[in-house]
Amino acid sequence: MATTKQKVSLTGIKPTGEPHLGNLIGAIQPGLALADEYQTMYFIADYHALTTVRDPKLMKRYTRSVAATWVAAGLDTERTVLYRQSDVPEVFELTWIMACMTPKGLMNRAHAYKAAVDRNREAGSDLDAGVNMGLYNYPVLMAVDILIADADVVPVGNDQAQHVEIAADIAGAFNHVYGDRFRFKIPQLVTPSADAGRTLPGLDGRKMSKSYDNTIPLFVPEKQLRKLVRRIATDSTPVDAPKDPDSAAVFQLFEQFAPSDAVAETRKRLEAGGMGWGELKDQLFEVLNEQLTPLRERYEQLMAPDSELDAMLAAGGAQARKRAEPILAGVRKAIGID
Ligand code: ADP
Ligand code: TRP
Numbered sequence: 076m077a078t079t080k081q082k083v084s085l086t087g088i089k090p091t092g093e094p095h096l097g098n099l100i101g102a103i104q105p106g107l108a109l110a111d112e113y114q115t116m117y118f119i120a121d122y123h124a125l126t127t128v129r130d131p132k133l134m135k136r137y138t139r140s141v142a143a144t145w146v147a148a149g150l151d152t153e154r155t156v157l158y159r160q161s162d163v164p165e166v167f168e169l170t171w172i173m174a175c176m177t178p179k180g181l182m183n184r185a186h187a188y189k190a191a192v193d194r195n196r197e198a199g200s201d202l203d204a205g206v207n208m209g210l211y212n213y214p215v216l217m218a219v220d221i222l223i224a225d226a227d228v229v230p231v232g233n234d235q236a237q238h239v240e241i242a243a244d245i246a247g248a249f250n251h252v253y254g255d256r257f258r259f260k261i262p263q264l265v266t267p268s269a270d271a272g273r274t275l276p277g278l279d280g281r282k283m284s285k286s287y288d289n290t291i292p293l294f295v296p297e298k299q300l301r302k303l304v305r306r307i308a309t310d311s312t313p314v315d316a317p318k319d320p321d322s323a324a325v326f327q328l329f330e331q332f333a334p335s336d337a338v339a340e341t342r343k344r345l346e347a348g349g350m351g352w353g354e355l356k357d358q359l360f361e362v363l364n365e366q367l368t369p370l371r372e373r374y375e376q377l378m379a380p381d382s383e384l385d386a387m388l389a390a391g392g393a394q395a396r397k398r399a400e401p402i403l404a405g406v407r408k409a410i411g412i413d
Contacts, residue, residue: 084113084265085226087120087160087217090137091128094144095290096363097275097283100331101232103148105267109230115155116224116395117145122160122167123216126209143377143384144293147370152387160220162392165399169219170212172406176248177215185214186237218242221262223399230265239264249406257409275331276324278306291328294371297364304360314351325355333362 086106094103109115121138128134142157150157160166182188188211195204221229221242229239239262246259267273274282277289284290291303307325312318320326320342330338341358344350377384407413 081114082112082227083116083224084109084228084230085116085118085221085224086230087118087123087220088141088145089120089124090134090141091124092137092285093140093290093292093294095283095285095292096328096331097277097290098144099148099293100275101267101273103145105273106145106230107149110151110154113228116158116226117150117155118158118160118220118391118395120160120217120220123213126207126213139378139384142388143374146377146384146387147294147374152391156391156394157387158391158395159388162388163223163395163399165396165403166216166219166223169223169399169403169406170216172410173219173222173245173249174212174215176252177218177245178248181241181244182211182214185241186234187213214238214241215245218245222246222259223402224395225260225398225402226262227260228263228265230267233266236264236266253406253409257405276327278303278324279308280324291363293367294374297368300364300367301360304356304363307356307359309352309356312352314353315348317348318345318350318352320345323352323355325352325359329355329359329362332366333358337362 088102106115106117119138119141121134124134124137128137138159142159145157146152188206191206191210192202195202195206217235217238218241221239222245229242231239243261243264246261250258277283277287278291279287279289281287281289291300295303304325307328309323309325326341326345329341333341337358341350341355345355376382404413
C-alpha cells in the first residue's frame with residue numbers, strides 16, 4: 076500500500092452475477108484509471124449480496140469472478156487493495172455501533188427499501204413483504220465500509236449516490252455526539268461524468284444490465300460471444316439503404332471498442348448505404364474477441380481452484396483490516412466500550 080498521506084478512493088462491487096461489457100466500460104475501466112491519482116481500495120461486497128444471493132455455490136463463484144475480472148482487466152494488487160468485505164470482521168462490529176447512531180427515518184427513505192415498499196403497495200401486498208432486515212440496514216453496512224477505511228472519495232454510479240450521502244449523514248450523527256473524542260472523515264461522492272457514451276446498450280437496446288437479462292458477459296467462450304453478438308437487436312433496413320448509426324445498439328457497442336479510424340469509416344459506410352447490420356456484427360465480434368481473448372485467458376487462470384487469486388484476496392484483506400483496526404479501536408474508546 077502506498078503512503079498513508081495519499082487520498083483514498085474506495086468502492087464496493089456486489090457479487091450478484093457474471094461481469095459484463097457494461098461493467099467494464101462503466102465501472103472497471105474508470106476505477107482502474109483512478110489508481111494514478113488515489114490510493115485505491117476495491118472490495119467485493121459479499122455480505123451486501125447476501126440480501127439476495129442465497130445459493131452458496133453462486134456466492135462463492137460470483138465473489139471470485141468479480142475479483143478475477145478486476146485483475147484480468149488490469150488491476151495491480153501492488154497498487155490497489157483488493158479484498159472481500161467478509162475478510163474485515165471489524166466492519167460488522169462497527170455496523171452495530173453505527174446502527175445505533177442512525178435515525179430509523181433515514182433508512183425508511185433509502186431508495187432500495189423504498190422501491191421495495193412501493194412495489195408492494197402497487198401489488199396490494201403487505202408493505203414489507205419480501206423485505207429482510209439486510210435490505211433495510213443495507214445503507215448502514217455500506218456507510219461502515221466507507222468510514223472504516225477512512226476513505227476520502229467514493230466513486231459510484233448514480234444509483235448509489237444516495238447511499239454515499241447517507242454515509243456522510245451517519246458519520247455526522249456520530250461526530251455530533253462523540254466528535255471531541257473521535258471524528259470520522261466525511262466521505263465525498265464522485266459520480267462518473269454524464270458521458271452518454273459510457274452507458275452501454277444491451278442485446279435489446281436497453282441499458283445493458285443483469286436485471287434485464289440482456290448482457291454480453293465478458294468471459295463467455297468465443298463461440299458464445301459470436302452468438303450473442305448476432306442476437307443484438309437491429310431494425311430491418313435493407314443492406315443498401317442508408318442507416319442512422321447512432322440509433323443502433325450494435326454501432327454504439329462498436330464505437331466503444333473499435334479504434335477511432337475504423338469507427339469513422341464504418342459510420343460513413345452505414346450512412347451512405349451499402350453496409351448491412353450483419354457485416355457490422357461480424358466486425359464487432361472480431362474487435363471484441365481480439366480485445367477480450369487475453370483477458371479471458373488470464374481470467375480462466377485466476378478462476379482455477381488453486382490459483383493465486385485466493386492469496387491476492389487474503390493479502391488485500393489483511394491490509395484492509397490493518398486500516399480498520401485503529402478506527403474501530405478509536406470508536407470503542409470514544410463510546411466507552413474498550
Ligand atoms: P447491473 O445493472 O448489470 O446489475 P450493476 O448495477 O451491478 O450492474 O453495476 C455495477 C457497475 O457497472 C456500476 O458502477 C454501474 O454503473 C456499471 N454499469 C452497469 N451497467 C452498465 C452499462 N450498461 N453501461 C455502463 N456502466 C454500467
Ligand atoms: N451498494 C453498492 C452497490 O450495490 C456496493 C457497495 C457496498 C459499495 N459497499 C460499498 C459501493 C461502499 C461503494 C462504497 O453497487
